[in-house]
Amino acid sequence: MEIVLFGLLAVLLIFMFFNTRKRQRQMKAEQEEKATKTVPGAKVLLQGGLYGTIVAYDPADLDTPALVEIAPGTVIEVHSQAILRVVEPKDDITEVDADLDVDAHDRVIEEVAPETPLETPEETRARLDRDSDSK
Numbered sequence: 001m002e003i004v005l006f007g008l009l010a011v012l013l014i015f016m017f018f019n020t021r022k023r024q025r026q027m028k029a030e031q032e033e034k035a036t037k038t039v040p041g042a043k044v045l046l047q048g049g050l051y052g053t054i055v056a057y058d059p060a061d062l063d064t065p066a067l068v069e070i071a072p073g074t075v076i077e078v079h080s081q082a083i084l085r086v087v088e089p090k091d092d093i094t095e096v097d098a099d100l101d102v103d104a105h106d107r108v109i110e111e112v113a114p115e116t117p118l119e120t121p122e123e124t125r126a127r128l129d130r131d132s133d134s135k
Contacts, residue, residue, distance in 0.1 A: 035059040
């Protein structure tokens, strides 16, 4: 019985060893791919959810901060590991925009939100006071 348990333990350890090595190779390949795609002008997604454009990045020295432009004229320094992934441009967006029927979109908005006169703050306070007095 003990021999079976030791055999099972050995099989599990071997499985864990090969699985860990496979994952390490996969992660290294992903890092190398990210390093080759991370060039000035590439759009990237940062760990915090911000999108930006690479201004400067040194793949050889990962301790040097990368410069990312998050808005026109706004450049921030981030750690190179804060770059989650390079964002690939999508070609199908223009096809979707071309298919939109603007008139149908405007009709839906008009049906959902018909034009109603807006209240002034004083009118809103008076209405709320009337509603609270009636209760």
